[in-house]
Amino acid sequence: MRRALILCVLLLAAFVIPAQSRIVEAPHAEAEPPADTVFWQIAPEAVESHVGDRNPAVEEHIDRILATMGDEERVAQLLMVSWASEEPTPEVMRWIRERNVGGVKVFGWNGEDLPTLVRAIDEMQTASLATDTGLPLFTATDQEGGWVRHVKDGTSITPGNMAIGATRLPYDALMTGQYIGLELRALGVNMNFAPTVDVYRNPEAHVIGPRAFSSDPVETGVLGVAFYRGMERAGVIATAKHFPGHGNASGDSHGTLPVINEDFDTFWNIDALPFRMLIRDGIPAVLSAHLAFPDITGTNAPASMSPYFKQEILRERLEFSGIVITDDLYMGGALEYGEAQGWSFDQLVKHAILAGNDVVMFSRTPAFDGPIWNTLIDAYRTEPAFRDRVDQSVRRILRVKLAYLRPEWRVPLAPDAGAVRSMMRTPESREFFLDQAGRSVTEIRSDGLPLDPDTAGRVLLVGKDPDFFRVGRRFFPGADELRFQDPAFYSSSAADRARFAAAAGRYDTIIYLLSDPGSLQVLQGGEDYADTITVFSILTPIYLRQVPWVDRAIAVYGWGTDSFESGFAALVGEIPAPGHLPISISP
Numbered sequence: 068m069r070r071a072l073i074l075c076v077l078l079l080a081a082f083v084i085p086a087q088s089r090i091v092e093a094p095h096a097e098a099e100p101p102a103d104t105v106f107w108q109i110a111p112e113a114v115e116s117h118v119g120d121r122n123p124a125v126e127e128h129i130d131r132i133l134a135t136m137g138d139e140e141r142v143a144q145l146l147m148v149s150w151a152s153e154e155p156t157p158e159v160m161r162w163i164r165e166r167n168v169g170g171v172k173v174f175g176w177n178g179e180d181l182p183t184l185v186r187a188i189d190e191m192q193t194a195s196l197a198t199d200t201g202l203p204l205f206t207a208t209d210q211e212g213g214w215v216r217h218v219k220d221g222t223s224i225t226p227g228n229m230a231i232g233a234t235r236l237p238y239d240a241l242m243t244g245q246y247i248g249l250e251l252r253a254l255g256v257n258m259n260f261a262p263t264v265d266v267y268r269n270p271e272a273h274v275i276g277p278r279a280f281s282s283d284p285v286e287t288g289v290l291g292v293a294f295y296r297g298m299e300r301a302g303v304i305a306t307a308k309h310f311p312g313h314g315n316a317s318g319d320s321h322g323t324l325p326v327i328n329e330d331f332d333t334f335w336n337i338d339a340l341p342f343r344m345l346i347r348d349g350i351p352a353v354l355s356a357h358l359a360f361p362d363i364t365g366t367n368a369p370a371s372m373s374p375y376f377k378q379e380i381l382r383e384r385l386e387f388s389g390i391v392i393t394d395d396l397y398m399g400g401a402l403e404y405g406e407a408q409g410w411s412f413d414q415l416v417k418h419a420i421l422a423g424n425d426v427v428m429f430s431r432t433p434a435f436d437g438p439i440w441n442t443l444i445d446a447y448r449t450e451p452a453f454r455d456r457v458d459q460s461v462r463r464i465l466r467v468k469l470a471y472l473r474p475e476w477r478v479p480l481a482p483d484a485g486a487v488r489s490m491m492r493t494p495e496s497r498e499f500f501l502d503q504a505g506r507s508v509t510e511i512r513s514d515g516l517p518l519d520p521d522t523a524g525r526v527l528l529v530g531k532d533p534d535f536f537r538v539g540r541r542f543f544p545g546a547d548e549l550r551f552q553d554p555a556f557y558s559s560s561a562a563d564r565a566r567f568a569a570a571a572g573r574y575d576t577i578i579y580l581l582s583d584p585g586s587l588q589v590l591q592g593g594e595d596y597a598d599t600i601t602v603f604s605i606l607t608p609i610y611l612r613q614v615p616w617v618d619r620a621i622a623v624y625g626w627g628t629d630s631f632e633s634g635f636a637a638l639v640g641e642i643p644a645p646g647h648l649p650i651s652i653s654p
Contacts, residue, residue: 089299089476100203104198104200105132105135106202106465108128111474113125125469133465140198142440142447143162143168144168145443147169148429149429149432151431153187154187159191160191162435163194167200171191173218174430178220182488188254189482189484192206192255193480203480206255207259208258211227211263212225212226213229213625214278215278218251220491221492224629226504228278229276229279230646232281232287232290232624232649233509234645234646235647238293239503240290241297244294245301247297249490249496252479258306258352259298259303261294262345264312265309266282266315266338266340267281268650273556273583274320274321276606288343288345291307292348296348304352306392307342307353307354308356309354310381311338311380312334313325313358320369320394322398322400324404327359330362343385346387351467353390355370356370356394357369363375364376367407371401372415391425392425392426392428393419393426396412396416396419396429397431413437413443416443417443417453421453425463507624508622508634509647511611511621512611512620514618517639518638520639523543525547526546527549527578528547529548529551530550530579530580530581531554531582532631534626534627542635542636551589558584559586559589567593575599577600581611582605582606582626583610586610587610591613591614594616601619601638602619603620603623605623605631607624608622621638
């Protein structure tokens with residue numbers, strides 16, 4: 068039965084999601100790229116082939132481009148830098164104008180105002196096109212949907228990957244990727260660090276949680292492929308992450324180096340499976356994580372610094388021909404390893420390139436003539452092995468840029484700041500995401516459900532999120548509220564625990580928002596009032612495994628209004644709760 072279900076899902080994905088169909092809008096009134104730079108001197112239709120193809124005309128054109136590039140331009144193509152404010156800083160503009168740096172990364176602090184961001188991207192792309200080489204920039208961000216959304220302001224708040232896992236519909240993944248991609252397209256963002264295809268099987272993988280589709284590697288792979296094809300329709304470069312897989316990590320690589328103790332067969336058949344499926348389907352980029360697999364590599368080197376994972380696994384076994392991008396090298400997982408090796412940060416960057424990464428990402432703007440640059444350019448000029456490694460990466464980068472940034476259907480290089488707001492949260496996307504939120508609501512423990520507001524007696528809403536209270540009071544108009552004073556994710560305050568314990572006994576119905584380890588700590592003090600408590604789980608429902616005494620619980624997987632409205636509607640019986648639990652919550 069299980070094998071038949073998987074086959075049906077795979078067939079659905081294959082037949083209803085055409086791999087190369089793209090949404091080509093009317094040409095944007097952007098400035099024409101300079102015709103005298105060699106990058107643009109190839110017909111757009113000549114580069115519409117798959118990145119993995121070796122089109123002789125494209126390869127010859129890459130040779131011509133390389134012949135025009137000096138040492139500095141080649142090394143700079145491997146760097147993806149950020150900037151510290153909404154407007155481009157003089158430092159980042161110098162990297163673009165004088166070295167034609169390969170890409171820029173949009174972080175949360177750059178994406179608070181959409182027109183400002185569009186003007187920034189326009190300014191940076193214009194400067195990049197005006198260089199001698201004229202190579203366009205990768206303009207990248209993390210717009211996964213759901214929990215992770217670096218560009219805010221008017222962009223869609225989607226139910227998220229785990230909500231897609233709860234519907235098990237490749238269509239939901241396809242359209243989510245497409246709508247997110249169309250919003251990024253309007254912003255001039257041509258690369259997205261998504262889909263996240265970590266197989267979520269460790270309850271301690273808090274940093275992944277609702278960013279994962281499922282604990283099932285096949286379902287994760289099918290939905291990841293569909294999400295990728297949706298972004299492909301919008302012309303946005305998709306990036307599978309976090310290779311080799313963050314779903315079994317008990318730590319957060321932002322702050323430390325997680326060590327995952329599993330053998331190769333486990334990795335290959337679980338963590339690697341979604342990446343194998345995406346690579347087979349042609350995804351152009353993979354993001355490499357700061358995660359150590361000592362039972363596989365024999366060392367504590369993170370995968371991001373491991374030639375084994377880059378060369379033997381990605382290049383040789385998986386035959387991946389796209390580009391490999393590091394997660395931010397300023398993350399704790401990379402810094403911790405570099406310090407243990409006695410490396411300075413510039414040496415860490417050099418080793419990341421030697422390990423096989425094609426693009427090195429920074430959450431800061433490196434000093435223009437600082438140690439990072441001096442170390443890299445000196446190594447390029449004096450170390451043949453490093454020079455060969457850089458040139459291999461430049462060739463891959465050019466191949467992806469030609470495939471995605473040269474064709475006429477490319478993401479606009481000069482996006483329109485005046486029109487951008489009208490292209491966010493369109494009526495079609497709003498309707499889709501509301502419907503998808505409703506399809507994903509999952510009834511986990513059903514004793515006493517649905518609730519009847521007319522007979523619920525005294526009702527108390529408990530939690531952190533303002534939208535939970537705002538929506539909840541529409542369904543339960545007379546409800547009281549207990550809002551936590553401590554917003555911490557991983558822990559709760561003694562004051563909040565005491566306030567809940569003191570209030571719980573005075574109510575007939577308690578609707579409790581369970582969202583993170585901190586809210587779990589408070590809930591664990593409420594077992595004496597189990598008969599009155601209904602858990603309203605958002606993000607990941609994994610925390611329910613630690614409160615088996617809860618008899619009534621529903622799950623939604625987003626934190627936006629659509630998810631709250633769908634969850635409350637199901638809670639009172641206005642709509643069904645058809646979702647399937649995408650992970651195991653057995654104790």
